Amino acid sequence: MELLVGTRKGLFVLRGDRGAAMDVAHRAFEGSDVEFAIRDPRTGTYYASVTSGWFGPHLYFTDDPTGEWQQSEGPAFPEDIDAKLVRTWIIQPGEEDGVLWAGVDPAALFKSGDGGRTWELNRELWEHKTRLDWQPGGGGLALHSIAPWPGDPDRLAVGVSAAGVWITEDGGRSWRNGGKGIVPRYMPEEAREETLQLCIHNMHRAAKDPSTVYMQFHGGVYRSDDAGETWTDIGTDTGLPSDFGFPMVTDPNDPARAFVIPLVADADRVTPGGALRVFETGDRGATWRSSSNGLPQNNAYLTILRQAFGHDGGDPLGLYFGATSGHVFGSGDGGRSWTTVADFLPPVLSVRVGAA
Amino acid sequence: MPVVVLRQPLRDMAEGNARVEVTGTTVGEALAALERIHPRTKGWVLDEHGDIRRHVNVFVDGERASAEHVLDGDAELNIIQAISGG
Numbered sequence: 001m002e003l004l005v006g007t008r009k010g011l012f013v014l015r016g017d018r019g020a021a022m023d024v025a026h027r028a029f030e031g032s033d034v035e036f037a038i039r040d041p042r043t044g045t046y047y048a049s050v051t052s053g054w055f056g057p058h059l060y061f062t063d064d065p066t067g068e069w070q071q072s073e074g075p076a077f078p079e080d081i082d083a084k085l086v087r088t089w090i091i092q093p094g095e096e097d098g099v100l101w102a103g104v105d106p107a108a109l110f111k112s113g114d115g116g117r118t119w120e121l122n123r124e125l126w127e128h129k130t131r132l133d134w135q136p137g138g139g140g141l142a143l144h145s146i147a148p149w150p151g152d153p154d155r156l157a158v159g160v161s162a163a164g165v166w167i168t169e170d171g172g173r174s175w176r177n178g179g180k181g182i183v184p185r186y187m188p189e190e191a192r193e194e195t196l197q198l199c200i201h202n203m204h205r206a207a208k209d210p211s212t213v214y215m216q217f218h219g220g221v222y223r224s225d226d227a228g229e230t231w232t233d234i235g236t237d238t239g240l241p242s243d244f245g246f247p248m249v250t251d252p253n254d255p256a257r258a259f260v261i262p263l264v265a266d267a268d269r270v271t272p273g274g275a276l277r278v279f280e281t282g283d284r285g286a287t288w289r290s291s292s293n294g295l296p297q298n299n300a301y302l303t304i305l306r307q308a309f310g311h312d313g314g315d316p317l318g319l320y321f322g323a324t325s326g327h328v329f330g331s332g333d334g335g336r337s338w339t340t341v342a343d344f345l346p347p348v349l350s351v352r353v354g355a356a
Numbered sequence: 357m358p359v360v361v362l363r364q365p366l367r368d369m370a371e372g373n374a375r376v377e378v379t380g381t382t383v384g385e386a387l388a389a390l391e392r393i394h395p396r397t398k399g400w401v402l403d404e405h406g407d408i409r410r411h412v413n414v415f416v417d418g419e420r421a422s423a424e425h426v427l428d429g430d431a432e433l434n435i436i437q438a439i440s441g442g
Contacts, residue, residue: 054411054437055365055400071396076404084403 001312002354003330004046004065005322006034009346011048013065013354018318019332022341026066033087036307037065039354040093040100040115046354047100047116049088057087059102061116065354074119075102075110081126083108089144090307091116095153103143107134107160111172122172125158130177130196134163137199137218144306145203147228149210157213157228159200165215165228178228185219186266202248202306203228206255214258214285216248221260223285234285241272241279247309251317256284259291259335261304261321270301278319280335291335302327307350322348358386358431366401366435370394383414384423386433401435411438 003014003022011034016022028034029050037048046065051057060069077083086105093100094111102110102119109122134141145159154171157178165178179198187195199218205227206212213224221235221243235243242262251257259280263269271277277292302323312318316334323329324347331338357377362370370376376393380386384406391398401412408414408423415434416425427433 053440054409056403056409058399073398076399079405084405084407 001318001356002039002065003310003320003328003341004037004039004048004350004352004354005328005342005345005348006037006048006307006350007322007326007346007348008033010034011037011050011065012342012345014328014342016341017332018312018314019330019337020339020341022328022330024342028065028069029060034349035087036090036350036352038091038093038352039065042093042097043115044355045115047091049091049102051087057085057104059088059091059116059119072112072116072119075104075108075121076119077108078121081121086140089142090146092146092148095148095151099153101146101148101156103146103158105140105142106136107141107143107163109143109146109158109172124173125166125168125175128166128175130163133196134160135197137161139306145200147203147205147213149205149227150207152210155210155227157203157205159203159215161201162197162199162218164196164198165200165203167228178224179231180229181231181233182215182217182222183220183233184217201246204248204250204258206250206258207252209255212255212284214248214250216245216260217243218266219244221245221285232285234281238281238285239279239288241277244269245304246306247304247321249309249311249319252311252313253315253317254282257282258285259309259319260288261309263303269303271303274299274301276300276302276323276329278321278335278338291331292338293336294331294338295329305349307352308348310350310352312353312356318353320351320353322351324348357429358427358433360386360390360433360435362435363437366397369396369400371396381427382423383408383416383421383425383427383433386427386431387414387423387435411440412436413438 005012013026014022015025059072110119149155222231279288280291309321326345328342330341378389
């Protein structure tokens with residue numbers, strides 16, 4: 001199997017057996033940040049978001065991640081909009097043939113109808129009447145989570161740091177704010193209910209039950225049963241050592257199952273107690289338990305970033321995540337056991353499964 | 357005509373050419389001409405609004421220049437990565 005590992009110094013294509021140590025089959029975009037890389041399972045086309053410290057953000061695609069990559073036209077802001085692309089956080093296959101979505105900083109959604117060759121800004125979300133109230137989080141004003149609705153191209157939810165959840169049911173022609181029930185503890189109590197400044201860290205839909213959406217928040221873990229309109233706290237007194245963290249995985253085969261990797265808190269973004277632990281729920285967040293057999297449990301102070309946790313969609317689920325330490329860990333049995341897949345890579349920004 | 361001198365990785369984006377003759381009376385026009393001649397350089401030196409990227413320096417005949425700098429007919433433009441940015 002194949003892993004696409006985006007790092008601070010290029011894309012690493014890892015290949016090897018499922019759940020076992022893997023080899024670096026190829027390194028691309030040397031020296032540049034690779035914020036995100038993904039293989040579209042519908043077409044086998046690979047996409048990579050690459051940002052050079054000198055030459056800016058660009059998006060590339062290829063049919064062979066060890067070969068030549070072709071540069072896309074965009075995403076880029078049109079001439080009439082006073083904004084410049086900082087980076088692309090996520091590339092998400094859509095529901096229609098040829099359609100992909102891209103989420104960027106500053107927070108905007110772009111759509112491609114031609115397999116990622118060209119990109120067009122979704123103006124309705126960009127020009128939403130609340131836009132002036134959108135505030136950046138520590139990582140910028142980022143649209144980093146895109147949750148399509150399986151089988152329905154009109155329905156989409158996106159997550160923005162720090163401007164909340166946005167929902168469309170007409171393919172992006174109109175947007176409304178979701179997020180009721182989320183408690184931003186970083187705001188004064190009297191300002192919490194009305195604020196748009198919700199720092200979503202990651203949001204994923206449960207594919208088999210699309211009304212179910214899970215969220216890792218900036219201090220809080222939540223579940224929505226109504227497609228992102230309202231949210232229930234599933235991070236308090238449910239077995240997690242902390243409700244702060246960045247990445248999240250939902251099991252595409254089981255809507256009751258999700259995984260998080262807690263960090264201590266916003267003021268101390270490392271694994272609690274020097275133990276690297278993945279937590280799993282199998283009951284929609286009512287309870288969480290550690291699924292960490294094989295992960296370092298002593299002297300391990302790691303940081304796992306927003307896009308650095310992926311899965312292979314299999315049953316049992318293959319799970320893979322990377323840390324800013326340059327380690328990548330994997331499980332071929334749904335988290336029951338883990339192994340070190342790769343180490344001594346540059347700081348890991350994203351992990352996704354490529355070809356099976 | 358003005359000439360743009362390219363180093364790596366821009367040289368690769370310009371089909372391996374180290375020197376590219378361009379048209380234009382300003383630095384900005386010359387760099388836009390470079391993008392037309394070698395489309396793979398589009399978005400690398402100039403951003404989507406035509407501004408020189410923050411961590412790229414353009415020198416004209418040895419002097420750092422802005423996009424508005426007016427060129428002599430035989431000016432030589434060097435595009436150099438800033439020591440910041442990496």
